[in-house]
Amino acid sequence: xxxxxxxxxxxxxxxxxxxxxxxxxxxxxxxxxxxxxxxxxxxxxxxxxxxxxxxxxxxxxxxxxxxxxxxxxxxxxxxxxxxxxxxxxxxxxxxxxxxxxxxxxxxxxxxxxxxxxxxxxxxxxxxxxxxxxxxxxxxxxxxxxxxxxxxxxxxxxxxxxxxxxxxxxxxxxxxxxxxxxxxxxxxxxxxxxxxxxxxxxxxxxxxxx
Amino acid sequence: xxxxxxxxxxxxxxxxxxxxxxxxxxxxxxxxxxxxxxxxxxxxxxxxxxxxxxxxxxxxxxxxxxxxxxxxxxxxxxxxxxxxxxxxxxxxxxxxxxxxxxxxxxxxxxxxxxxxxxxxxxxxxxxxxxxxxxxxxxxxxxxxxxxxxxxxxxxxxxxxxxxxxxxxxxxxxxxxxxxxxxxxxxxxxxxxxxxxxxxxxxxxxxxxx
Numbered sequence: 001x002x003x004x005x006x007x008x009x010x011x012x013x014x015x016x017x018x019x020x021x022x023x024x025x026x027x028x029x030x031x032x033x034x035x036x037x038x039x040x041x042x043x044x045x046x047x048x049x050x051x052x053x054x055x056x057x058x059x060x061x062x063x064x065x066x067x068x069x070x071x072x073x074x075x076x077x078x079x080x081x082x083x084x085x086x087x088x089x090x091x092x093x094x095x096x097x098x099x100x101x102x103x104x105x106x107x108x109x110x111x112x113x114x115x116x117x118x119x120x121x122x123x124x125x126x127x128x129x130x131x132x133x134x135x136x137x138x139x140x141x142x143x144x145x146x147x148x149x150x151x152x153x154x155x156x157x158x159x160x161x162x163x164x165x166x167x168x169x170x171x172x173x174x175x176x177x178x179x180x181x182x183x184x185x186x187x188x189x190x191x192x193x194x195x196x197x198x199x200x201x202x203x204x205x206x207x208x209x
Numbered sequence: 210x211x212x213x214x215x216x217x218x219x220x221x222x223x224x225x226x227x228x229x230x231x232x233x234x235x236x237x238x239x240x241x242x243x244x245x246x247x248x249x250x251x252x253x254x255x256x257x258x259x260x261x262x263x264x265x266x267x268x269x270x271x272x273x274x275x276x277x278x279x280x281x282x283x284x285x286x287x288x289x290x291x292x293x294x295x296x297x298x299x300x301x302x303x304x305x306x307x308x309x310x311x312x313x314x315x316x317x318x319x320x321x322x323x324x325x326x327x328x329x330x331x332x333x334x335x336x337x338x339x340x341x342x343x344x345x346x347x348x349x350x351x352x353x354x355x356x357x358x359x360x361x362x363x364x365x366x367x368x369x370x371x372x373x374x375x376x377x378x379x380x381x382x383x384x385x386x387x388x389x390x391x392x393x394x395x396x397x398x399x400x401x402x403x404x405x406x407x408x409x410x411x412x413x414x415x416x417x418x
Contacts, residue, residue: 010386123396126385126391128385128386174384174385174386175383175384175385176335176337176383176384176385176388176391177219177337177383177393179385179391179393180392180393180396181390181391181392181393181396182335182385182388182390182391183389183390184386184388184389184390187332187389187390187413188409188412188413188416189416192412192416195412196405196408196409196412199405199408200397200405203397203401203404203405204396204397207397207398207401
């Protein structure tokens with residue numbers, strides 16, 4: 001087992017749960033929010049600041065400038081003229097590369113496919129779902145939301161992820177040919193999707209042998 | 210075995226070959242160019258005319274009007290005010306529905322997923338590939354083409370397919386969430402991709418049982 005697996009995902013498509021279960025079945029670590037801690041360790045940024053910029057696009061250049069004015073004292077000379085959001089992105093980008101260097105793993109979100117694009121041992125997967133299923137999943141996770149609010153959250157989060165990905169990477173979020181494999185998790189359900197991905201990883205490993 | 214499988218595909222991605230091999234392995238028929246003959250039988254259009262409009266978008270409304278003026282005498286009253294390209298599309302649309310009504314099958318291209326969108330026994334698959342692999346495949350098929358010409362043909366054909374699909378269907382060609390499963394055929398190769406699709410169809414059938 002030598003494959004690195006990146007998972008892009010629509011909000012509510014159970015991409016996080018699928019990533020965790022795939023990693024468990026393959027006996028390798030899964031990094032999602034854990035990337036924030038890894039980035040903090042590597043970069044010197046505090047976790048709160050990284051979380052504030054995590055998979056969120058900046059709304060404008062002006063916002064970046066303002067945030068940069070208020071950034072507190074991170075003055076690595078390489079990064080000095082860069083907006084804070086880009087500094088955080090680069091720190092995450094490097095943390096992801098280090099995690100992949102350390103061994104096979106599953107990495108969820110955060111343009112990980114872009115960070116690992118030079119590796120030939122990586123499979124890039126995108127998980128999406130039917131609107132109805134995704135809204136149910138979101139309402140289970142946030143019981144205080146009604147259907148309308150859950151839909152609003154879904155649309156907003158996907159817009160954020162798409163803007164973030166398209167801004168930093170050279171490909172298009174959610175377009176089939178950005179990835180190796182794209183799966184509608186509503187068709188086979190979470191466990192069926194996990195099984196298919198594991199089968200795919202095994203086929204990929206056997207092909208290389 | 211009760212599943213209908215539609216395959217959308219990028220030009221040069223071996224979608225046709227993959228469709229044929231999947232159908233063979235599952236013991237069901239595969240329809241690609243055969244849809245033209247089926248449409249001719251059902252509609253009264255001659256095969257040549259259907260082929261002229263096959264997966265090709267009309268370039269303008271004016272073109273449609275001109276073509277309509279020259280269309281020779283097909284005067285079914287339902288269709289009388291419709292541009293010829295749309296009449297051909299509708300005839301193909303109905304032929305695809307009839308083929309799927311007749312039993313499980315693989316249907317390649319021609320907005321088949323849109324024609325069968327009301328069926329719950331259908332899996333919609335999109336096949337794409339790395340540019341380098343697709344160009345090699347195109348040059349093998351058309352040995353008279355050099356690399357540049359093969360690339361030009363690939364870009365043009367994909368533009369045609371995208372325009373045709375986006376014009377007639379309510380979804381976007383090549384976007385992951387238009388389909389159930391999207392596979393880069395360059396990652397596992399033709400036979401590996403065929404195996405994964407057959408596995409997927411089996412999982413889908415077992416889930417429904």
